[in-house]
Amino acid sequence: MAYPAQYRYTKEHEWIDVKDGVATIGITDYAQHELGDVVFVELPKVGTKTVAGKSFGTVESVKAVSELYAPAAGEVIDVNAALQNTPEKINTDPHGAGWLIKIRLSNAAEISGLMDAAAYEAYIAEKGKEASA
Amino acid sequence: MESVTSPTITQLRKTPLNPLHRCLAAKMVPFDGWDMPVEYPASGGLIAEHRAVRGSVGLFDVSHMGDIRIGAGRKPGGALAAVQHVSMNDASLMAIGQAHYSAMLYPEGTFVDDVIVHRLGEEDYLLVINAGTREKDIRWVRENTKSFDCVVEDLSDAYTQLAIQGPCAAEVLQELTDANLSAIKNYWFTHGTVCGLRNILIARTGYTGEDGFEIYVPSDRATSEEVWAKVMEAGREFGIIPCGLGARNTLRLEAKMALYGHEISDKINVWEAGLDRYCKMEKGDFIGRAALERARAAGLTRTLVGMEMIDRGIARDGYGVYNEAGEAVGVITSGSPSPTLGKNIALAYVPPALASVGTTLYVEIRTRKCKAQVVPTPFYKRPKRAAAPQTAKTA
Numbered sequence: 001m002a003y004p005a006q007y008r009y010t011k012e013h014e015w016i017d018v019k020d021g022v023a024t025i026g027i028t029d030y031a032q033h034e035l036g037d038v039v040f041v042e043l044p045k046v047g048t049k050t051v052a053g054k055s056f057g058t059v060e061s062v063k064a065v066s067e068l069y070a071p072a073a074g075e076v077i078d079v080n081a082a083l084q085n086t087p088e089k090i091n092t093d094p095h096g097a098g099w100l101i102k103i104r105l106s107n108a109a110e111i112s113g114l115m116d117a118a119a120y121e122a123y124i125a126e127k128g129k130e131a132s133a
Numbered sequence: 134m135e136s137v138t139s140p141t142i143t144q145l146r147k148t149p150l151n152p153l154h155r156c157l158a159a160k161m162v163p164f165d166g167w168d169m170p171v172e173y174p175a176s177g178g179l180i181a182e183h184r185a186v187r188g189s190v191g192l193f194d195v196s197h198m199g200d201i202r203i204g205a206g207r208k209p210g211g212a213l214a215a216v217q218h219v220s221m222n223d224a225s226l227m228a229i230g231q232a233h234y235s236a237m238l239y240p241e242g243t244f245v246d247d248v249i250v251h252r253l254g255e256e257d258y259l260l261v262i263n264a265g266t267r268e269k270d271i272r273w274v275r276e277n278t279k280s281f282d283c284v285v286e287d288l289s290d291a292y293t294q295l296a297i298q299g300p301c302a303a304e305v306l307q308e309l310t311d312a313n314l315s316a317i318k319n320y321w322f323t324h325g326t327v328c329g330l331r332n333i334l335i336a337r338t339g340y341t342g343e344d345g346f347e348i349y350v351p352s353d354r355a356t357s358e359e360v361w362a363k364v365m366e367a368g369r370e371f372g373i374i375p376c377g378l379g380a381r382n383t384l385r386l387e388a389k390m391a392l393y394g395h396e397i398s399d400k401i402n403v404w405e406a407g408l409d410r411y412c413k414m415e416k417g418d419f420i421g422r423a424a425l426e427r428a429r430a431a432g433l434t435r436t437l438v439g440m441e442m443i444d445r446g447i448a449r450d451g452y453g454v455y456n457e458a459g460e461a462v463g464v465i466t467s468g469s470p471s472p473t474l475g476k477n478i479a480l481a482y483v484p485p486a487l488a489s490v491g492t493t494l495y496v497e498i499r500t501r502k503c504k505a506q507v508v509p510t511p512f513y514k515r516p517k518r519a520a521a522p523q524t525a526k527t528a
Contacts, residue, residue, distance in 0.1 A: 033174065036179055037179060039447070039470045062469060063379050065447075
């Protein structure tokens with residue numbers, strides 16, 4: 001699956017898509033593969049503040065619980081409610097319909113520290129090498 | 134996104150089928166010191182694997198399991214006496230060709246391991262043991278059978294153990310063997326030719342709560358891969374898929390089969406675990422018996438119950454269990470979404486007063502206390518089919 005060029009990526013495998021100060025956040029295709037079938041998602045309420053690098057929720061497969069880390073600080077303005085009944089959207093469309101939350105960024109400059117698609121792809125290629133070593 | 138618990142990588146052991154699993158792009162994880170497939174995303178992943186076993190058939194590599202043979206010494210009777218001494222079920226009740234679920238106990242009445250004992254011959258027993266407890270178990274058996282006239286052999290590395298599980302398992306395996314599988318009852322076994330290999334142990338056992346077989350073939354890589362391929366080929370018309378330890382765990386949990394280190398351990402005794410029916414106090418002395426007598430007289434302080442989540446949330450191993458007053462009353466030993474039931478289920482140790490079906494309990498999931506209730510177990514019982522024998526427990 002292609003990694004959208006306009007997104008930015010974290011080392012914890014979240015993506016963030018910024019438009020006019022509003023950022024949509026999700027987990028990457030690599031992350032959903034690592035996790036397996038997603039069966040449960042716990043997301044913050046609208047109005048919650050996110051802190052860059054801090055957990056804002058969890059995503060669970062049958063086997064495992066994974067923390068979700070905020071790529072940037074902001075205030076949650078929308079939550080993907082459809083995931084409550086169809087968490088598998090994170091597997092089938094991680095960069096689209098499987099989005100998690102939208103936040104209003106409090107410091108847009110934070111985004112510049114994140115990886116672009118090319119850097120992220122290089123990063124996960126390196127991870128893949130470690131895993132098969 | 135990052136795993137909350139990341140396992141430490143040490144020198145992992147590999148089954149003879151390890152290269153094949155990697156070839157199938159299985160997701161590999163460290164399990165009890167072994168590098169094992171947890172699921173095979175390319176053929177559908179954990180939930181698909183679980184459903185294949187409940188609905189048709191799946192194939193598992195369970196070669197990490199260990200095998201201990203207790204055979205005849207110079208005089209008759211020694212092997213049986215040794216098995217009786219180190220395990221809690223009554224091996225004298227087994228015919229040749231029969232197997233049963235049992236456990237080896239510490240003098241405290243707690244678990245060294247749970248085992249399946251097979252009576253191979255007049256004076257010949259095979260104990261199938263868990264991967265994580267292999268070395269400990271073998272030492273334990275050697276130590277505690279010293280005074281018996283028997284021979285103890287570690288056959289753990291001699292076999293590739295494959296589990297063919299599901300309602301169509303018999304049809305699949307029958308294509309590959311001359312043994313009449315319909316004549317093998319649940320928890321019985323035979324020896325037959327499988328894939329042209331003679332004298333293969335074929336047991337109607339498993340760890341899924343479904344009908345199925347476990348076969349023990351020579352552990353060289355070529356033979357192991359050939360048998361695996363032939364089972365997959367024979368199972369193709371039934372939609373067979375390779376299944377990993379993830380599905381193995383959800384399947385056994387639905388059937389309320391114990392997992393060492395979770396429902397049973399060196400801290401938990403037989404009565405607490407509810408395995409009374411496999412513990413034959415009347416058979417005579419065995420290791421752990423005296424402590425179990427005392428424990429029975431003293432009464433239970435905790436017991437294993439099945440729970441179902443009412444609130445949204447998945448109970449996981451180690452999460453705390455609370456009563457309605459908010460007091461800590463127990464701990465989850467295994468918890469998972471149940472693919473068959475579409476609910477989140479768990480096993481937990483709680484005081485007997487809170488063990489009745491319908492009791493409301495709370496599970497602490499991260500910062501929230503989520504409502505759950507005690508439900509009857511097993512969570513899943515396979516439908517009775519014509520000629521399909523009663524399900525039982527397995528190691």
